[in-house]
Every structure is written in C-alpha cells, then in structure tokens.
Amino acid sequence: xxxxxxxxxxxxxxxxxxxxxxxxxxxxxxxxxxxxxxxxxxxxxxxxxxxxxxxxxxxxxxxxxxxxxxxxxxxxxxxxxxxxxxxxxxxxxxxxxxxxxxxxxxxxxxxxxxxxxxxxxxxxxxxxxxxxxxxxxxxxxxxxxxxxxxxxxxxxxxxxxxxxxxxxxxxxxxxxxxxxxxxxxxxxxxxxxxxxxxxxxxxxxxxxxxxxxxxxxxxxxxxxxxxxxxxxxxxxxxxxxxxxxxxxxxxxxxxxxxxxxxxxxxxxxxxxxxxxxxxxxxxxxxxxxxxxxxxxxxxxxxxxxxxxxxxxxxxxxxxxxxxxxxxxxxxxxxxxxxxxxxxxxxxxxxxxxxxxxxxxxxxxxxxxxxxxxxxxxxxxxxxxxxxxxxxxxxxxxxxxxxxxxxxxxxxxxxxxxxx
Amino acid sequence: xxxxxxxxxxxxxxxxxxxxxxxxxxxxxxxxxxxxxxxxxxxxxxxxxxxxxxxxxxxxxxxxxxxxxxxxxxxxxxxxxxxxxxxxxxxxxxxxxxxxxxxxxxxxxxxxxxxxxxxxxxxxxxxxxxxxxxxxxxxxxxxxxxxxxxxxxxxxxxxxxxxxxxxxxxxxxxxxxxxxxxxxxxxxxxxxxxxxxxxxxxxxxxxxxxxxxxxxxxxxxxxxxxxxxxxxxxxxxxxxxxxxxxxxxxxxxxxxxxxxxxxxxxxxxxxxxxxxxxxxxxxxxxxxxxxxxxxxxxxxxxxxxxxxxxxxxxxxxxxxxxxxxxxxxxxxxxxxxxxxxxxxxxxxxxxxxxxxxxxxxxxxxxxxxxxxxxxxxxxxxxxxxxxxxxxxxxxxxxxxxxxxxxxxxxxxxxxxxxx
Numbered sequence: 001x002x003x004x005x006x007x008x009x010x011x012x013x014x015x016x017x018x019x020x021x022x023x024x025x026x027x028x029x030x031x032x033x034x035x036x037x038x039x040x041x042x043x044x045x046x047x048x049x050x051x052x053x054x055x056x057x058x059x060x061x062x063x064x065x066x067x068x069x070x071x072x073x074x075x076x077x078x079x080x081x082x083x084x085x086x087x088x089x090x091x092x093x094x095x096x097x098x099x100x101x102x103x104x105x106x107x108x109x110x111x112x113x114x115x116x117x118x119x120x121x122x123x124x125x126x127x128x129x130x131x132x133x134x135x136x137x138x139x140x141x142x143x144x145x146x147x148x149x150x151x152x153x154x155x156x157x158x159x160x161x162x163x164x165x166x167x168x169x170x171x172x173x174x175x176x177x178x179x180x181x182x183x184x185x186x187x188x189x190x191x192x193x194x195x196x197x198x199x200x201x202x203x204x205x206x207x208x209x210x211x212x213x214x215x216x217x218x219x220x221x222x223x224x225x226x227x228x229x230x231x232x233x234x235x236x237x238x239x240x241x242x243x244x245x246x247x248x249x250x251x252x253x254x255x256x257x258x259x260x261x262x263x264x265x266x267x268x269x270x271x272x273x274x275x276x277x278x279x280x281x282x283x284x285x286x287x288x289x290x291x292x293x294x295x296x297x298x299x300x301x302x303x304x305x306x307x308x309x310x311x312x313x314x315x316x317x318x319x320x321x322x323x324x325x326x327x328x329x330x331x332x333x334x335x336x337x338x339x340x341x342x343x344x345x346x347x348x349x350x351x352x353x354x355x356x357x358x359x360x361x362x363x364x365x366x367x368x369x370x371x372x373x374x375x376x377x378x379x380x381x382x383x384x385x386x387x388x389x390x391x392x393x394x395x396x397x398x399x400x401x402x403x404x405x406x407x408x409x410x411x412x413x414x415x416x417x418x419x
Numbered sequence: 420x421x422x423x424x425x426x427x428x429x430x431x432x433x434x435x436x437x438x439x440x441x442x443x444x445x446x447x448x449x450x451x452x453x454x455x456x457x458x459x460x461x462x463x464x465x466x467x468x469x470x471x472x473x474x475x476x477x478x479x480x481x482x483x484x485x486x487x488x489x490x491x492x493x494x495x496x497x498x499x500x501x502x503x504x505x506x507x508x509x510x511x512x513x514x515x516x517x518x519x520x521x522x523x524x525x526x527x528x529x530x531x532x533x534x535x536x537x538x539x540x541x542x543x544x545x546x547x548x549x550x551x552x553x554x555x556x557x558x559x560x561x562x563x564x565x566x567x568x569x570x571x572x573x574x575x576x577x578x579x580x581x582x583x584x585x586x587x588x589x590x591x592x593x594x595x596x597x598x599x600x601x602x603x604x605x606x607x608x609x610x611x612x613x614x615x616x617x618x619x620x621x622x623x624x625x626x627x628x629x630x631x632x633x634x635x636x637x638x639x640x641x642x643x644x645x646x647x648x649x650x651x652x653x654x655x656x657x658x659x660x661x662x663x664x665x666x667x668x669x670x671x672x673x674x675x676x677x678x679x680x681x682x683x684x685x686x687x688x689x690x691x692x693x694x695x696x697x698x699x700x701x702x703x704x705x706x707x708x709x710x711x712x713x714x715x716x717x718x719x720x721x722x723x724x725x726x727x728x729x730x731x732x733x734x735x736x737x738x739x740x741x742x743x744x745x746x747x748x749x750x751x752x753x754x755x756x757x758x759x760x761x762x763x764x765x766x767x768x769x770x771x772x773x774x775x776x777x778x779x780x781x782x783x784x785x786x787x788x789x790x791x792x793x794x795x796x797x798x799x800x801x802x803x804x805x806x807x808x809x810x811x812x813x814x815x816x817x818x819x820x821x822x823x824x825x826x827x828x829x830x831x832x833x834x835x836x837x838x
Contacts, residue, residue, distance in 0.1 A: 032626070036645050050809070053632050057806060059688050087662065087688075088622035090632035104688040106622055106735060106806075108633040119689075157807040164812065172838070173645025174811035177638040177737055180626035181808055203507035203525055207451075207599035213472050213509035214527040219596040226455050226592025243506065269478050269506075269523040270538075316525060318596055344789070344815065344837055346765025370763070387476060387525075388576040389600055390469070392593035393583065396763065418763055419591070 007292035009403055010327055010363050013303060016289050017328055023308040024168075024338040025260060027188040032179045037232055038189035039337040040169040046162045046182055049155035054109040058150045061100040061122060061139060062091070062113035068144040076123070076140035083135050085110065102135060109151055116150035117141050158182070168338040170232075190337040195228045195329070196255035197221050198238040199265045200248060200272060201316065206240065219389060220265035220314065220321045227325055231333040233261075243272060249279050256283060256306060260336055263329060265321060266302060266313035273300055276313040280304045283311065294403070295363045297386035298324040310336075319386040323365050323398065326419070346418035348397070350379035356408045358401040367395035368416055379416050395419065426711035428822055429746055429782055432722060435708055436747055442727040443587075443757040444679060446607040451598045456651060457608035458756040459588040465581045465601055468574035473528040477569045480519040480541060480558060481510070481532035487563040495542070495559035502554050504529065521554060528570055535569035536560050577601070587757040589651075609756040614647045614748075615674035616640050617657040618684045619667060619691060620735065625659065638808060639684035639733065639740045646744055650752040652680075662691060668698050675702060675725060679755055682748060684740060685721060685732040692719055695732040699723045702730065713822070714782045716805035717743040729755075738805040742784050742817065745838070765837035767816070769798035775827045777820040786814035787835055798835050814838065 008016065027041030056062065063079060071077035083093035084102040091108040093101040100117070101110050109116065121143040124133060158164055164178060165171075171189070179187060199218045207217045218240055225235035236259050241251045248264075256262045262283075266276040273291070281287040284306040291302045291313075297320035302313030310332040314321040334342045350370055358364040368379040379399055384391030397416040401408055408414055427435065446460030475481065482498060490496035502512035503521040510529040512520040519536070520529050528535065540562040543552060577583055583597060584590075590608070598606060618637045626636045637659055644654035655678050660670045667683075675681045681702075685695040692710070700706040703725040710721045710732075716739035721732030729751040733740040753761045769789055777783040787798040798818055803810030816835040820827055827833055 033641060033644075036648060051635070051806075052630065055635075055806070057804060059690075085633070087620060088624075088633050104690070106620070106635065106688070152804065152806055156804075157809045164809070173642045173649070174737075174741060174808060174814075174838075176645055177642040177741075177808045178812040180641050181636055181638045181737075183626060183628075183630070183636060185627050201506060201525070205507075207602060208604050209602075211471065211602070214504070214507050216470070216474075216525065217600055217602060219600045222452060222599050223592045223596040225452075226595055229455060230592070269525070271478075271523070318593075318600075322593060322596075344765065344767060346763065346837060347767055348763060349768065385476060385571065385575075387474070387571055389593060389596045390576045390583070393597040395593075418765065419593075 007294050007299065008290050009294045013290055013293045014328060014331055017303050017305065017310060017332060018335050020286060020289065020305040021308050021310055021332060021335050025191040025193060025336050028191050029186050029188050032176055032185050032187045035171050035176060035187050035189055036173065038171050039232065039339055040165050040167055040171065041188040041190055041338065043163050043167050044165045044179065044184065044187070046158045046160055046164050047184070048182065049160040050157040050181055051152050051154060054154060055152040056103040056105060056107050056109055056116045056150060057152055058116050058118045059105050060103060060116045060118045060150065062103045062109050062116050063100045063145065064095060064097065064113060065115040065145050065147045065149065067098055068117060068141050071141045071144045073142045076142050079139050079141055081135045081137050081139055100139065102133065114147045115145040117143070117145050118150065168340055170339060170343050193233040193261055193333050193336040194236050194259040195233045195261045195263060195333065196236045196238050196259040197224050197263045198251055198255060199240045200243065201240070202243045204240050219318055220316070223318060223322050224263055224265070224325050224329070227322065227330055228333060231330045232337060233333040245275055245278065248275060249282060252279050252283060256309060256311070261309055261332060262311045263325065264313050265316060272316070273302065273313070276302055280311050280313065293324070294361060295365065297365065301328065303328055317386040318389040319391055322392060348377060348416050348418065349413050350377035350416050351375070352408055352410055352412045352414045353378050353380045354410045356381055356399065356401060358405060358407045360404055360406045363403050364401040365398040366401065367391050368397060368399045369394060370396040370416060379414055392419070426713050426718065427709050428713045432709055432712045433747060433750055436722050436724065436729060436751060437754050439705060439708065439724040440727050440729055440751060440754050444610040444612060444755050447610050448605050448607050451595055451604050451606045454590050454595060454606050454608055455592065457590050458651065458758055459584050459586055459590065460607040460609055460757065462582050462586050463584045463598065463603065463606070465577045465579055465583050466603070467601065468579040469576040469600055470571050470573060473573060474571040475522040475524060475526050475528055475535045475569060476571055477535050477537045478524050479522060479535045479537045479569065481514070481522045481528050481535055482519045482564065483514060483516065483532060484534040484564050484566045484568065486517055487536060487560050490560045490563045492561045495561050498558050498560055500554045500556050500558055519558065521552065533566045534564040536564050537569065587759055589758060589762045612652040612680055612752050612755040613655050613678040614652045614680045614682060614752065615655045615657050615678040616643050616682045617670055617674060618659045619662065620659070621662045623659050638737055639735070642737060642741050643682055643684070643744050643748070646741065646749055647752060650749045651756055652752040664694055664697065667694060668701060671698050671702060675728060675730070680728055680751060681730045682744065683732045684735060691735070692721065692732070695721055699730050699732065712743070713780065714784065716784065720747065722747055736805040737808040738810055741811060767796060767835050767837065768832050769796035769835050770794070771827055771829055771831045771833045772797050772799045773829045775800055775818065775820060777824060777826045779823060779825045782822050783820035784817040785820065786810050787816060787818045788813060789815040789835060798833055811838070
C-alpha cells in the first residue's frame with residue numbers, strides 16, 4: 001500500500017528542514033592560505049588600519065598641494081625636488097614650502113606632503129637623457145593638485161577594528177587577500193560536514209563490478225558525493241546495503257554516529273521507501289519531517305532529522321536523486337557550516353526553444369542544454385525519464401517551471417540554473 | 420618614460436593569447452571517483468548500452484500489452500500473476516497469453532512481456548490484508564497499457580558505442596555518474612596546469628611578516644592562487660622577488676622551467692612594468708604579445724607567451740590584478756586543459772541602484788554588492804580605488820560596462836558576473 005504522502009512545496013519543505021538544524025559545526029583554525037571556499041566561524045575584525053600609512057597611487061612627486069595652486073601649462077609652478085622616497089622604506093624626506101619628493105606608485109608619502117603630482121603633469125627643467133633622475137633637481141608642475149589627490153589615506157581600505165568579514169561567510173579568493181593584507185594568516189572556519197552516503201537495493205552493484213541481468217551499478221553514491229564536495233562537505237561512502245530492514249537500520253545508525261548527516265539512496269519501489277521511512281523513525285527524534293515534495297522530478301523524497309543531524313532519503317532514480325539532493329542536501333550542508341544563505345548560484349537567461357507542459361501546484365525542473373547563437377542563448381529542453389542519468393549529462397542546467405504555472409511557451413525568456 | 424602601449428579590447432586580447440597556446444597538457448589516468456572538475460582528454464564511448472536490459476519504471480505487473488486492450492474500471496481485464504521478478508535477478512518468468520508477473524521499479528522485464536501495468540491501476544481479486552502478495556494470484560487490470568509503456572528500453576539512456584563525453588569536457592557530478600553507470604572506473608583527464616606565481620617589489624613582505632612604514636603584505640600571490648585553484652590549476656608560489664632585473668629574470672626562468680604558466684605581479688610603477696616586459700622578452704619567443712588592455716581596472720596588463728606557455732604580468736593593484744587574471748589567466752588555464760570554451764560562469768540580472776559613468780572605447784568592470792528585495796535583485800556599485808582589496812571583499816560580482824557604452828543608468832537591468 002502506498003504510504004500517506006505528506007507533500008509540501010519545495011521552499012516550505014526546505015524551511016522546515018533547516019529550522020530543525022539548530023547546530024553549527026564547531027570551528028577549527030587553519031592557515032588562511034588553505035581556507036578557500038571554507039566558511040568563517042566568528043566574525044573577523046581588522047587588527048590595524050589598511051593602508052597603515054599614506055601611499056601614492058601614482059608615479060610622481062609628493063608635494064604640498066598649496067604650492068601647485070594656479071599652476072597650468074602656460075604658468076607652471078616651480079618646485080625643488082629634494083629627495084626620493086624609496087619603495088618599502090619610511091618617507092624620511094621633510095618638505096618645506098616649494099619642495100617636492102620623488103615617489104613611486106605604492107610608496108609612502110612624507111608627513112609634510114599632502115598630495116601627489118603625476119609625473120605626466122611635470123617637466124624636469126634640465127632635459128635629462130636618462131629616465132633616472134637623482135635629486136636635487138627642479139620641476140615645472142603644469143597642473144594643480146588638491147589636498148589628498150593621488151593619495152590613499154590611512155584606513156581608506158579598511159579602518160582599524162572594523163568587522164571585515166561576518167560569521168558564516170564563504171571565503172573567496174579576494175577574501176583570503178583581504179585577510180592576508182592585514183597579516184591574518186590563520187582563520188577559524190566551520191569544520192567540513194561529514195556526510196554519510198548509503199546506497200540500498202538488491203539490484204545495485206558497485207561500479208567496478210560487472211552488472212548482470214537485472215543488476216545496475218551504483219551511481220547515486222557518486223553523484224551525491226560530487227554535490228557534497230562542491231558544497232564544502234566530506235562524503236563518507238557507506239557502500240551498498242541489501243533490501244533488509246535490520247541491515248539498513250544497523251548501517252544507518254553506524255553511519256550517522258560518525259558523521260554529521262545521512263543520505264540514503266532509498267530505492268524506487270514503494271516498499272523500499274516504506275523501509276527507509278521506518279529506519280529514519282527509529283534512528284531518533286524528530287525523525288521523518290515529510291515524505292514527498294511537490295516537484296518533478298523527485299516527489300517521493302523523504303526529509304528528516306535525527307537530533308540536529310539531517311537525514312535524507314532520496315528516490316532511486318538518478319535524475320530525481322540529484323535534483324532532490326541539490327534542493328535539500330546542499331542547503332543543509334551549507335547550513336551546518338553556519339551560512340545563513342547559500343552562495344549565489346549561477347543563473348542564465350535564455351530563450352526557450354519549445355513549449356514545456358507542467359502541472360499547476362507542482363514545481364518542475366526540466367534539464368536543458370544551452371546553445372549560443374546570433375540571437376543570444378537558447379535553452380533546449382532535454383526530455384528524458386528521471387531514470388536516465390544521461391539526461392543530466394547532456395544538460396547544462398535546469399529550467400524551473402514555477403509552482404503556479406501550467407507550463408512555459410516557446411520563445412519565452414526562461415531562467416536556467418547552471419547545474 | 421611610459422613605454423609604448425599596445426592596447427587591445429579584452430576579447431581580441433584574449434583571442435590573441437589563446438591562439439598562441441597550441442599545446443594541451445598531456446593526459447593522466449585517474450579513478451573516475453576522483454575526477455570531479457577535471458577535464459576529459461580523449462572522447463569517451465559507451466562500452467555497452469544503458470540500460471543493458473529492459474527495466475520497469477513502476478511498481479506493478481509485467482504483461483503482454485495486448486492482454487489489456489479495452490480494459491477499464493467498468494470492464495477490467497483478468498490476468499493470472501504467475502511469478503515475481505526479484506530485484507537484481509534475471510526475469511526467469513515466461514508469460515503466456517493472460518499471464519502477468521509482479522515487478523518492482525527498476526526490475527527486469529520478462530522477455531515475453533512488453534509493458535508494465537502500474538499497481539495503482541489493478542486490483543487483486545482476493546482482498547489480501549498483507550501488502551506482500553505471493554503468486555499465483557489473479558488481478559483485475561482497470562486501464563489498458565500500450566506496448567512499451569512503463570518500460571525503459573535497452574539503450575534508451577545511451578546506445579552501445581555512442582560518444583558519451585567529448586574531449587575537453589569539464590566533469591560535473593552527473594558526468595561521473597554517467598561514466599560509473601557504464602563501469603568506467605578510470606578516466607583519462609588532462610594534467611592540472613601548474614602555474615608559477617611571482618610577486619615583485621621592494622615594498623612587498625610576506626603576509627606573516629610585520630609590515631613597517633612603506634611596506635605592504637603580498638596578497639596578489641594568494642588571490643591569484645585562489646583563482647588558479649578554482650580553474651583547476653595548481654598554484655606554485657615563488658615568493659617575493661626584489662626590484663632587480665637579474666633577480667627577476669633568474670626567478671622567472673627557473674619558475675617557468677618547472678611549470679606550465681607564469682604569472683608575475685608586476686608592481687604598479689612604470690619602471691617595474693618596463694622591467695617585467697624586458698624579462699618576458701628575454702625568456703623566449705614570442706614574448707610580449709601586448710601590453711595594455713582597454714579595460715578599467717587593469718589597463719597596464721602584460722600578456723605574453725614563451726613557446727606555448729602563457730606568461731602574464733599583472734598590475735600591482737589587487738583589484739586590477741584579480742580582474743585581469745580572471746580575464747586572461749583563467750581562460751588560459753582552462754585552455755591548457757583542452758577546453759574549447761570555459762564552464763559557463765554565473766550571471767545574475769539586477770536593477771542598477773545608481774548611475775555609472777564610463778568611457779566609450781573601454782570596458783569597465785564595476786564591483787557591485789547584490790541586495791535581495793521585494794522588487795527583485797538590486798546591484799549597488801561598490802566604488803573604490805583599484806588599490807583597495809576590500810572593494811572586492813565587499814562585492815558579490817562585477818558589472819560590465821560594454822566597450823561601446825558611455826555608462827549605465829540607475830534603474831537599468833544589468834548583468835552581474837558573480838565573482
């Protein structure tokens with residue numbers, strides 16, 4: 001007998017699951033260099049201002065701006081260059097009225113200067129053959145500068161003690177740069193969630209094995225593992241469990257004990273789904289939160305929790321399994337790392353090649369191939385039963401048909417979620 | 420003196436670079452399980468059809484379709500269930516006219532059957548209390564099925580010998596699934612490109628070191644390394660080289676010998692840029708291909724090649740360096756792996772919060788923060804000098820102002836490239 005389906009729309013279902021996952025994994029401290037795509041634990045504050053000293057943004061001359069006021073090509077200001085600020089050294093030069101110091105891009109500005117004149121707006125009075133000028137020498141300034149011009153002020157990038165990254169921030173290359181610029185060479189990040197993955201089914205054999213009549217190779221363990229890795233988790237493959245309640249119960253309990261999340265590729269038959277539901281119920285409270293999500297593919301998905309650990313029973317069909325794991329498993333993995341929202345996913349807009357029928361009250365995800373053309377991007381639906389993994393291999397992304405729409409029309413601009 | 424700028428628009432500049440990179444790195448064979456986000460070397464063909472046998476897509480009964488023709492709720496067809504096909508086993512049952520076999524989703528279809536009736540469209544004649552039925556028993560079929568209905572045919576997912584993945588394909592989770600479904604447990608992928616990264620500048624110190632007056636910490640090595648990793652390359656950090664021609668020349672030659680690509684964070688001053696140009700010219704042919712790209716930030720980028728190895732001199736400013744490396748270095752890394760086009764990057768559309776001025780004839784990239792609101796996504800430009808890494812830390816992506824536009828207006832829908 002088919003079990004009672006407690007079917008929710010996907011957004012509500014995801015909210016329900018995430019609301020049960022109150023715990024964030026404990027942090028660990030790692031070198032900032034190795035923290036790419038990890039998630040910050042506590043917020044991080046600037047230990048000092050950046051830049052820590054006033055820097056020139058141009059090759060040119062540090063000056064007192066007032067000495068250049070009114071200067072122009074026809075009426076240049078004459079200044080005496082009395083020294084050079086070497087790169088990487090303090091600006092030891094002290095300027096009096098009418099004096100300037102040679103500075104390079106990124107170099108420190110002398111305390112007595114308040115602006116930089118670009119070298120392009122000056123002329124040296126003696127026509128040097130060499131491009132290397134050794135002070136003292138004189139220059140003509142052909143353009144006035146304002147106070148602060150071509151100067152990075154102390155703290156202009158970030159102020160001392162400012163919060164530079166909030167908790168739960170997914171670290172990108174520029175974030176590592178921002179931390180290292182301040183000398184923050186270690187960072188506390190959430191531990192990577194360990195995700196146990198069990199395959200079930202008497203018909204399922206490992207990929208390395210010959211699949212005889214009636215047998216198929218396990219692929220859901222590996223597609224799930226790939227999605228786990230991409231979300232920052234560590235997949236822990238538990239192998240293939242036979243269609244036996246005790247065996248599945250034992251394997252599930254052991255797997256969950258040593259990990260932070262459990263995924264069971266629940267098989268496709270009603271009896272396998274029933275068995276998965278019972279296994280989850282016996283693992284602990286709250287158990288099954290819902291079975292069934294108002295989407296296609298993927299309706300018979302089981303979403304639950306044991307304590308604050310998410311437990312997900314995926315449909316056996318590979319397309320459903322991937323789409324559903326992406327819908328529930330991936331947000332749960334980010335959530336366990338302390339992220340309030342997921343990193344934004346790539347979306348592209350494309351013109352739909354042909355009509356797509358759907359049912360109102362159900363969210364449909366249609367695999368689609370993207371084609372570049374003279375008139376922009378075209379989305380070509382890849383129709384295929386959800387049993388067919390090559391439907392997703394041949395697709396570049398998924399077109400979402402919203403809950404309240406009965407389909408999409410050829411020629412419409414549709415959003416394709418890269419997958 | 421500023422050198423002669425050979426400035427190209429970014430697309431032309433990228434084309435010029437990629438046209439010089441004729442070599443693809445040699446392949447290596449690795450376990451398919453570990454091939455996520457690697458790139459296929461030769462095309463891959465299916466060793467056998469998938470599925471390899473006819474499978475049921477439903478829980479129900481394998482039948483001869485003709486036996487159900489005309490069946491309806493008021494006039495059901497009576498069939499004798501003579502056996503069950505166990506999961507994972509050959510379908511040994513042989514059906515005569517009027518006979519059926521119990522099958523489960525994913526189970527094999529007996530040779531003598533040609534369709535499956537869903538269990539929901541049948542009734543067992545004796546009202547069993549248990550949901551486990553043991554043949555023989557009789558059923559009423561209340562809905563006719565056509566030949567092939569609810570049956571996956573042999574090769575419906577992929578035909579024997581079909582090309583399943585082309586050369587130069589970036590492997591996603593579903594691709595690994597597709598390979599493993601066919602028992603392909605090892606795959607030849609392009610070797611990961613090794614990318615040498617040198618920082619230059621007398622003012623630059625390692626991030627772990629105290630930065631005194633006039634000094635700054637190296638961050639370009641690490642932001643570049645992050646982008647290299649995300650593109651599938653292996654960053655090889657060569658440390659900080661002083662502003663000395665011989666030192667830079669020696670370091671560059673050594674770095675390029677043991678790697679596939681060289682990136683020098685060239686410093687910001689004109690003299691440093693000149694030095695980088697000379698170093699690249701002496702490394703070998705063709706040398707510098709162009710210096711200067713018509714973009715902001717990033718104009719003073721040096722793009723070159725030595726043999727078929729790309730060599731890039733980045734501006735010293737961290738924002739320019741990242742944007743430019745993303746524009747030239749990242750495509751080059753994919754290209755070295757044998758990809759004709761890059762994986763599609765995430766783009767989102769958002770309403771621009773305020774006007775952006777630009778110059779026609781130059782492509783501008785404006786860092787922007789994305790804000791979700793009732794009216795959809797808003798892009799808020801993060802203005803900041805290109806010296807300020809926190810401009811990118813505080814941004815979610817880049818707004819592109821096209822070459823031929825003099826700016827963008829508040830309220831316009833703009834494309835934001837996630838970064």
